[in-house]
Amino acid sequence: MKTQSFGYNAGYTLGCSSLLASLVYFFASNWGSLDRWQKFAPIMILLAALYGLSVYLAGRPGRQFLSRLSLFSCCITFGVALLVIGQTYNSHADSYALYAVWCAASIVFALQVNWQPFTVLAYILGTLAYWLYFFPNTGFVDYEDVEAIGILSLLAFINGLLYYLVRTNRLRGAFLAATAFTVLNGIVILLSNSFAYEDYAQIFNVAAVVLFAVWVRLFIREANQPYLLGTGLFVSVYLIMKYIELLLHFEAGESFFILSLLFAGLFIWGSAKWIQYVKSLVPPDDADGGEDQKESGKALRHWIVRVLTITAIFVGTVIGAVSLIGFLILIFDLEEPLNVLNGAGLFLTIAMTAARKLNPVIRYSLLSIGLCIGVGSALFDEFTLLLLVYLVVCALMFTFATGLAERSMFFAAAVTIAGLWLFMLLDDTVQVLLLLTCVMPVISWLHRFVPVGTFRSAMRWCGYYSFLTLFLLLTFASQRYEYDLLYFIVLLACIVGAHRLGERAAYRVTFGFWTLFVFWKYYDTAWKLLHKSWSLALIGCLLLLVTYWLERKFRNAPEERLSDIRPRVRSFWMAAVVVACLMLLSVQIGRSETILARGETVYLELLPLDPRSLLQGDYVQLRYTVSEPFGRDWTDNTPEESGKVSVVLARSPSGVYQFKQLYDKSYALQPGEVVLNGKWRSWRTIEYGIEHFFVPEGTGMDVERTAKYAEVKVASNGDALVARLLPNLP
Structure with a gap:
């Protein structure tokens, strides 16, 4: 019910x-x-x-x-x-x-x-x-580093407070807690970027390490696997960012790459141990719950381990591949190091293919490093035969791997390498995608001749999902109506077929592809x-x-x-x-x-632009001649550009109102003068609250070409509204 x-x-x-x-x-x-x-x-x-x-x-x-x-x-x-x-x-x-x-x-x-x-x-x-x-x-606000850090830090504090309130049951909402947790960690990582905030990055580097340590201790004590996963993902992002910063900040010599290799090795080894530890955790709710809750917890832990494994492999591959390439080039001091890189990539690939008893995280990380180095150097050297070797290796790994996730990873690698090889031969993206799209259903169909097991299931679903993905890419690459119509029909047929066969996962994924295709290709790009x-x-x-x-x-x-x-x-x-x-x-x-x-009618000269609001539709963004009242005559005696301000506008002989002076209560307005309220923006600019004029969709460019003046209604208190835009003065 x-x-x-x-x-x-x-x-x-x-x-x-x-x-x-x-x-x-x-x-x-x-x-x-x-x-x-x-x-x-x-x-x-x-x-x-x-x-x-x-x-x-x-x-x-x-x-x-x-x-x-x-x-x-x-x-x-x-x-x-x-x-x-x-x-x-x-x-x-x-x-x-x-x-x-x-x-x-x-x-x-x-x-x-x-x-x-x-x-x-x-x-x-x-x-x-x-x-x-x-x-x-409207406009650009140029903050000093201290100001920008303060703004972001306050936002991080607010999100941290929200997360605390949800944890202590003062607020409700798992989504709110997860979002606040994500924003808090993301801001801390952003502030630790030494390129953006060079003078303060070290403080936030310490803060990031302390924060991650607190999360790990807290979530281990609670056996909270989802948040341990999230913390692991943030730590991975942080480590990659720090590695890139070190690589660009310091001279990349032998010692740097040696230390990088050691770090990559320690990271891969530590990740393997960490994943084993996370797998051993059993949340109290699962231990005390019923069978359904235990099964749900088991499935969740299974996916958490998968994501942690893929993340560890990805981070280890990025750091390890870059470090190994730099190390080999510097050690051998060769002008043409491609042969050495090809040899190293091939050796790692073959060795890790054979090392089936090695820890999966260590094995797949080293294998991915070998594939990245080998495939990259083969592409650079246009060595098509070596690409075929790597393609065969991936096919073998797909065949002899044990889990569906591992097989899916090597199937994706094989499809990518096959696409690169075909592109080197054909030099035509559409033809490559068309060939691969035609091959994938055949692979999926061949699963019928394979004994029941994970290999049979992997052939069926990897081929099927790759077919949907490659066909979608083909519709974008070709820009032909025939492919679009065919893909639409094929997707509907697949949706009906999956529903009739009772394949719930395939039905949901295929429906997701259909939704993506309709909304992305047509609904968001073609329809008004x-x-x-x-x-x-x-x-x-x-x-x-x-x-x-x-x-x-x-x-x-x-x-x-x-x-x-x-x-x-x-x-x-x-x-x-x-x-x-x-x-x-x-x-x-x-x-x-x-x-x-x-309100009193005022005509202002303007320069329009043409953006779109988040929710309100198209508008022209207006910049007035009175928005920069002092122009190049800015002096030390000019008031500070911050806070609210009122200006006096005076009618010129042409009928256009121009800036006369800043307004204060002691000034007596003359005939033909009005007061307009605003506030200072950066770069000596005043914003009056009349910088936008909404237009029907698709007409912004016409307005941009024709509008030269704005008719503005100004109230006695200085507030204003834009009434209309005009090509000429009435």
């Missing part, structure tokens, strides 16, 4: 997500057929209706999830309304204030309804608001925003109708009693939040309408 309920909830969620995405795309297309009130009224009615729907569903048995989903959609709609108002009145695109207000509403919703999606939404919006506050998309809006609306409606029909037909009885779900969302506070959201939107609309109706 839980699985059935999960399926229905997933259907409703996907349907609502499609409809909300349709709403965002519709307004992002900036459809010119609607006036301001035709945009505002429906979206505010929708916001209120979604809250009413959540209250109604909260009073019905078995509808707790849908009640929360409706309330979550209400919160999303509030954000869309903010976006639409900003777009309509040409407020800042992707302004930090917009996301901050939306985040505040999400936090209030999260406090009233204890549901993780609200927390996740609040986290995403809060992070966007924080980032855009310090790094706005309005087309996406209508198609998503259709998909959303179909999903909701089909889910509702299936639920009515097959669901036996509600899973929740009416008394269990009655009323958190019907509380007075929840209604107050929704009313406050509507009032906030109304105030913003009223304020902007007042400026447009009563």
Whole structure:
């Protein structure tokens, strides 16, 4: 019953997500057929209706999830309304204030309804608001190292605090904890980069080592394998970055490469021991849980070990291959060292192919080093015969390996080497991909003649998944409609076939390829925003109708009693939040309408650009002549470029308003003068809050060519809105 309920909830969620995405795309297309009130009224009615729907569903048995989903959609709609108002009145695109207000509403919703999606939404919006506050998309802010470090360190601290709050059960959400953990470690690694922050990198190098040590100790004590995996991945990234820094900072001599080889060897050996240790850990929950929980834990540990193994092999290969190449070149002091590299690569490859009893991590790391050195030198020397040798080695390793993961790795290596060899012969990427695409189904089909076992399974699925991947690459390389249509048909046939055969993994992966193909190749590159809006609306409606029909037909009885779900969302506070959201939107609309109706008309000369907002659609970014009021006349007596500022603009004989002076309260405005509020940006630039003008999708370049002036409405308090762009003064 839980699985059935999960399926229905997933259907409703996907349907609502499609409809909300349709709403965002519709307004992002900036459809010119609607006036301001035709945009505002429906979206505010929708916001209120979604809250009413959540209250109604909260009073019905078995509808707790849908009640929360409706309330979550209400919160999303509030954000869309903010976006639409900003777009309509040409407020800042992707302004930090917009996301901050939306985040505040999400936090209030999260406090009233204890549901993780609200927390996740609040986290995403809060992070966007924080980032855009310090790094706005208008202009370029050049921070000193200390300032940039402070900004990033504060963000790391906030994420560390969030992770602590989730760990201590003061906040809920596994996703929030994992994301905060990832951001915290990523920022610490970034700050330890000696090229970006040379004077302070050593401090953060120490901080990174201490942080990783704390994580390892903490997660070993808890037997927390997922976070041990995450820590291992971050340590791997950190080690590669440090190796590259050392390689570029210091003279790469013999001693350096010898130490690098020793480090690579120790890393590979230590990784092998570490993986054995992680495999031996059994979380307390698994030891005390039931059979299902034990099986789930076992499967999770299996995948964790795989990822750790691949990560260790990758890091060891990168460091070991570079170190060995440098060592051999310096030791032999040859002008043409390719023969030595070919010999070393071939020796390592053959030796590790034969050493079947060696620890898998050590063996595969050394084998990967040999393949990288050998294949790279053979390509550089155009030695096609040697490439065939490495291809045979990979084929043998695929045949005699024991695990599916190892076989998959060597199959991928064999396909890559075969592609390189064919490219050296044909010098045509499309032909190479076409040949390999045709070969993969044959390999998959040949599994029928192999005895049952992991080798049979590896042939079938490696060939099948490689076929899907190579065919997808072929559609991009060829840019031919025939390949696109054929791939689309083949994918649908594979999806139907996998479903009929009951192959759940193949069905999911193939459906993923189909989704990637449709959305990446066509939906994101060919279709306009309005087309996406209508198609998503259709998909959303179909999903909701089909889910509702299936639920009515097959669901036996509600899973929740009416008394269990009655009323958190019907509380007075929840209604107050929704009313406050509507009032906030109304105030913003009223304020902007007042400026447009009563503000003084000012014409400013501009220079437009043409980017796209994250959620609001296309706009032209405006740079005014009054944005740099002092130009080259900057002197020591000019005020500091920070904080808020007001300027006096005076009408010139041509009708264009120009900068006259900075404004203070003691100045008396003259006829033909207005005060315009702004704030300082870097490079002696003032930002007035009128730097964006939203346009229908695809029209930005036309505006860029024709617009020369902006008609701006300025209120008596100095606030302003862009009314329209003009090719000439009226």
